Amino acid sequence: MSAAFDGSGYRQRVLAVLRARSPLRLDDPFFVADLDPEGGDTDAEVQARLARVLAFLQRERSSAKYATLAAELVRRRAEWEAPLRDAEARERTRQRVVEARRDGDTERLAKVDGYLATVRERFGGIPVSRVEGLRRLAAQAGVAGERFEVRLARERLIDDAAGVGVAPLPADARGQIRDRLDELRALRRGDHASTASLWAFLGVAPDGPPARLVAAYEAVAAVNARRPHDREKTVTADLLALVRGRLLEGDPAAYTAGLLADAADELRAAVEEHVLLDGEITAVAFEGLMRRALGAGRGLSAAQVRSVVLGLARDLGVPVSTGATVDFVVCPGCGRPEPVGEVRVCRYCDTDLYIVCPTCGRLTEAAAVVCRQCGQSVRQSRDATEALAAIRRALDDGRPAEA
Structure with a gap:
């Protein structure tokens, strides 16, 4: 594990997501620490990572955007630090997190499939004019990028976008x-x-x-x-x-x-x-x-x-x-x-x-x-x-x- 800490990336990957959640949930310690559950990090590497995250959160308490969240994470540090410090506890947590993420992923994908099915049943396919809106909804549900495109590729696209938003001929x-x-x-x-x-x-x-x-x-x-x-x-x-x-x-x-x-x-x-x-x-x-x-x-x-x-x-x-x-x-x-x-x-x-x-x-x-x-x-x-x-x-x- 590299000793460098990407503060900007941590804000985007972790703090922005936690800030959007209400109430704040800390049931995935690997996510808070920005660690890969399948990464196989050693005890020393995990300890070093936790120390860098905590130091970063201490500094963020003075930021304009994440001050309140950073202070709350520091206050509740035991909830996300303790399950990761001990190798045995970390393995139990890892199994629980992986299973929860898998279940959550299934739920998110099912939600996006529901969006596509609703549009398909109404129009007999997916109108091109509605693809961007569906893409935004999918991203909000946590299904973005290639994972959405794979699902969209299964659908019959209907070209209804030509002429929409364009001034017609006189x-x-x-x-x-x-x-x-x-x-x-x-x-x-x-x-x-x-x-x-x-x-x-x-x-x-x-x-x-x-x-x-x-x-x-x-x-x-x-x-x-x-x-x-x-x-x-x-x-x-x-x-x-x-x-x-x-x-x-x-x-x-x-x-x-x-x-x-x-x-x-x-x-x-x-x-x-x-x-x-x-x-x-x-x-x-x-x-x-x-x-x-x-x-x-x-x-x-x-x-x-x-x-x-x-x-x-x-x-x-x-x-x-x-x-x-x-x-x-x-x-x-x-x-x-x-x-x-x-x-x-x-x-x-x-x-x-x-x-x-x-x-x-x-x-x-x-x-x-x-x-x-x-x-x-x-x-x-x-x-x-x-x-x-x-x-x-x-x-x-x-x-x-x-x-």
């Missing part, structure tokens, strides 16, 4: 984008999957890396350049210009914030109606609001829509009952949402709600921008598959120039 810019996407949807005979948002138009996730966004933009532009001159080519070119201005050269988060603002504007009147008539948002009403926002065709995730509804309720000061967590899959044909796992085919238009991902071969939502399993762009993979099929057909029909 309403006229949002309207311009929406008008072009709606026109493209009509030209593509009601294709909701690729016209829900600019992200869906490109076939990339909002939280994807900038390089993937650029690559998707260039791929769509290359395909559009080969199209015959028609209205769809013109509308696609307009949307590509909006992508360049708003996503590549502007702030993509502002566009996502605009989608959230549009959803909030649309739902506000319905939420206010529930406030006036019911005084709360019941679980049934909450699910209805979720369905309404998801069916609006903006490409928002269920977690983002939940955050919009809860934000409106918070602004209006109304209690919310979310009921059991329900995730939704949006129909690529008519755009209506269905609870995940209940049906495989849309009950409104008989469109398949799920497809086999062309990249990983696993089942994922047909209207998804990216595969939930492997994270690859579903639309880009599907477009590539369809293009290869078209090439093969042209070659088989003796049309090499078209191929």
Whole structure:
């Protein structure tokens, strides 16, 4: 054991923790002496350590922050010194402390698991926007750093943070984008999957890396350049210009914030109606609001829509009952949402709600921008598959120039 005494470290590791406890408990003498119960220190090393700690506490009695605590520890020194001075007593104390710490650690970890379970059950996963708050709660419970990160790694993270706290695009810019996407949807005979948002138009996730966004933009532009001159080519070119201005050269988060603002504007009147008539948002009403926002065709995730509804309720000061967590899959044909796992085919238009991902071969939502399993762009993979099929057909029909 080194003869040097780290006073600053002792204040942080020991005094700050003891000061926060009320009442002051001295049932862990190893903690007060800042000794490792498993350290195997000799009697001489323990005696020297106790002397240095006591000398430091004597000096701290004149400090501004820890004077009262230091004086109390000096006054009650027998409670934490005596169990450590004798080797036999120290071993009995060590066994008790190790067991108590283990039990306390289990209790703290269970508390943090409870925090995560509560959020998971409410949102169907852990929204990214709530991770920092959970991290703070865990630290207060005594579970910090790697121990919290290990538990967080077991959870499904939901990216609802994009656009939160960012000024949204102006309403006229949002309207311009929406008008072009709606026109493209009509030209593509009601294709909701690729016209829900600019992200869906490109076939990339909002939280994807900038390089993937650029690559998707260039791929769509290359395909559009080969199209015959028609209205769809013109509308696609307009949307590509909006992508360049708003996503590549502007702030993509502002566009996502605009989608959230549009959803909030649309739902506000319905939420206010529930406030006036019911005084709360019941679980049934909450699910209805979720369905309404998801069916609006903006490409928002269920977690983002939940955050919009809860934000409106918070602004209006109304209690919310979310009921059991329900995730939704949006129909690529008519755009209506269905609870995940209940049906495989849309009950409104008989469109398949799920497809086999062309990249990983696993089942994922047909209207998804990216595969939930492997994270690859579903639309880009599907477009590539369809293009290869078209090439093969042209070659088989003796049309090499078209191929």
